[in-house]
Amino acid sequence: MELLYRNENRLVVYNIKNLLESKGIPSELRNEFASNGAVEAPQIFVELWVDKNQIESCREILESIESKNLKDWICSQCGERNGGAFELCWNCQNENG
């Protein structure tokens, strides 16, 4: 397994995981429930790991998302900003538009 992507917002990582799954690529979340027990926990980055054999195609998928340069959109339901590649709001799962 190799680290493909990480983000402090686990919902963004979930969205990418779903995107990969829709293309038939299995992936694994790590640090999802990590905690060091401290009162003021540092930022925990949720990580998305994929099989070493698939990391190149996964990177291409991520790059194609970024190169599309899709406009961010604002969720009409909760007002959160979402990346243009995502069809569902990361926060409330509302559909784009």
Ligand SMILES: [Zn+2]
């Ligand atoms: Zn929303």
